[in-house]
Amino acid sequence: MSRFWSLKTHSLTPYVPGEQPKEGVYIKLNTNENPYPPSPKAVEKIRNMDFTSLRLYPDPDGELLKKAVSDYYNISDKEVFVGNGSDEVLALVFKAFFDEKATIAFPDITYSFYPVYCNLFEIPFLQIPLREDLSIDLNDYPTDVKGIIFANPNAPTGLYIEPRKIEEFLKLRSDTLVIVDEAYVDFGGKSCVDLVSRYDNLLVVQTFSKSRSLAGLRIGVAVGNSALIEGIKRVKDSFNSYPVDKIAQLAGAAAIQDKEYFETVRNKIIETREKTKNIFREMGLIVTDSKANFLFVKIPGIPGPRAMEKLRQQGILVRNFNTGRISDYLRITIGTDEEMAKVVESIKVIMAE
Amino acid sequence: MSRFWSLKTHSLTPYVPGEQPKEGVYIKLNTNENPYPPSPKAVEKIRNMDFTSLRLYPDPDGELLKKAVSDYYNISDKEVFVGNGSDEVLALVFKAFFDEKATIAFPDITYSFYPVYCNLFEIPFLQIPLREDLSIDLNDYPTDVKGIIFANPNAPTGLYIEPRKIEEFLKLRSDTLVIVDEAYVDFGGKSCVDLVSRYDNLLVVQTFSKSRSLAGLRIGVAVGNSALIEGIKRVKDSFNSYPVDKIAQLAGAAAIQDKEYFETVRNKIIETREKTKNIFREMGLIVTDSKANFLFVKIPGIPGPRAMEKLRQQGILVRNFNTGRISDYLRITIGTDEEMAKVVESIKVIMAE
Secondary structure: OOOOOOHHHHHOOOOOOOOOOOOOOOEEOOOOOOOOOOOHHHHHHHHOOOHHHHHOOOOOOOHHHHHHHHHHHOOOHHHEEEEOHHHHHHHHHHHHHOOOOOOEEEEOOOOOOHHHHHHHHOOOEEEEOOOOOOOOOHHHOOOOOOEEEEEOOOOOOOOOOOHHHHHHHHHHOOOOEEEEEOOOHHHOOOOOHHHOOOOOOEEEEEEOOOOOOOHHHOOEEEEEOHHHHHHHHHHHOOOOOOOOOHHHHHHHHHHHHOHHHHHHHHHHHHHHHHHHHHHHHHOOOEEOOOOOOEEEEEOOOOOHHHHHHHHHHOOEEOEOOOOHHHOOEEEEEOOOHHHHHHHHHHHHHHHHO | OOOOOOHHHHHOOOOOOOOOOOOOOOEEOOOOOOOOOOOHHHHHHHHOOOHHHHHOOOOOOOHHHHHHHHHHHOOOHHHEEEEOHHHHHHHHHHHHHOOOOOOEEEEOOOOOOHHHHHHHHOOOEEEEOOOOOOOOOHHHOOOOOOEEEEEOOOOOOOOOOOHHHHHHHHHHOOOOEEEEEOOOHHHOOOOOHHHOOOOOOEEEEEEOOOOOOOHHHOOEEEEEOHHHHHHHHHHHOOOOOOOOOHHHHHHHHHHHHOHHHHHHHHHHHHHHHHHHHHHHHHOOOEEOOOOOOEEEEEOOOOOHHHHHHHHHHOOEEOEOOOOHHHOOEEEEEOOOHHHHHHHHHHHHHHHHO
């Protein structure tokens, strides 16, 4: 602690990301990374780039990448914002649209970075309890908030809301800004991006860290009506002119253009998830119906933190959120079939003890 | 404009970086980039990296890069923070140490991003006029501010304060946080990094965008007492867990380790600067005694904006800050000898008109 910290700095409770172990001895299923490498076309772009160009600043607005995203979704590039990972995009979004007088609501169980942004920027927030079955019911959200944010599929539950239900809500609450965090949408969900042109109260946030296998390059995206995008850009340009570096812009654009590889990878992950889910259920585990690249599971009779620790002893990293009614759940990222077979074996060992 | 913008978003006046032209037809001397490519060792690191590892998140604190920086300066890695360019580092620093009740002072003519951060984070600021000769006199700074920031060498003047003078000031104002932005220090100045272990009121900020030729990769550094660094990290971890991507960490570490290449490049730039400065003075231009990788010059009888436009017509981009007493100056980045010869010729043409 330094006498120069501001009061706010003292009061921060920073977000704690999953562990990035220094040695590669673990089967790493704790941060929802993709078990498969990025698109070979993205890698080729990096290998063959003009490295002398690194002496120059990148395009401040990531035009190349924005163009690739807008082509992919068949929207205008004025409806796209790109940033340094979706965490940065979300931070800029919280700052652009909320302040001490504008409340935001989100589920009590969701991405745990949301309350951290609120604390940093002094934004009042309401946490709306999930239903008994861990689902989000949008009807539970009060009308007197400026905005709502939730992950869809939600994390760490994996549960998903159909876009037509979200569309109904957008109509019903046309004065509420609805932010849909689609970090996991490519694993069996359908994006709300198509609704953006019709609803100026919808903002969709995505990431290249999961389905595009580019967590290491930090690429996040927001899609919304051009006036919303312009607001995020104003904050970005008051914070950091060039958040997305040259290599990330190049590789990100190539990754989103490589639809074939993307389909292959996400389908493999979906297949492995469904197979593993069925095995888990046969073993007697409680497993939500996840549409994400992870499973959210409870091993009967074994407290979550202990289960996590026991898996760690067997060389497998998973995540446990030791809080409230999800404290006995594990969030297990979908790895390769081989990795998931080891997880199954390890859980059998734990259950037999 | 969207009805969802916060009041703050409405009131922002974002920083405007120098133009990044889409086509490479210009001699680009407007954003203080390095005319030489990055270290071949940094490029080799990228070429030979394990690209499959991009599927994984980077180390959240940039340990590899932090270690390389702390080895270079022979300090502890607890005294180092790395971020997504020095613009992001500065933004986090403003947020970590200042707020609506803690005023910061800086020169009236300096890096124009400082007042932008203040506006974003509601930090009151004082702008202290440079002396008549455009120099900073630290004695002009009032005692009733929480902190002071200035670029050293200053931008866009290029003028430099010796570390021993800064050290005197640190002693005299031991309750004032002094932030020295050393973006340009490698071009003939001496860093204040050596003072960090003795003064807990000193924070030094640097960038890899200028002397390391890595503007395209976005790497910024803060060096200070570990408690100051911890404060910046708290804000970073409330904003974005992984701001420095894997490739930037790898290449940045290799770049700072390649001392020989660094010395060669910076010496070439210093030599070109001194040569060009002498020619400019012989031509009758007013030229400050810059210790940076740019020259700050006034062409007698020709208003700054017009001079900038005329150079542009001849294919040369430079920067003019059309404000107050520096409105007739041009900031001209030091390019290669060949590029500077063309600048000299073009200015001769303009003066002869």
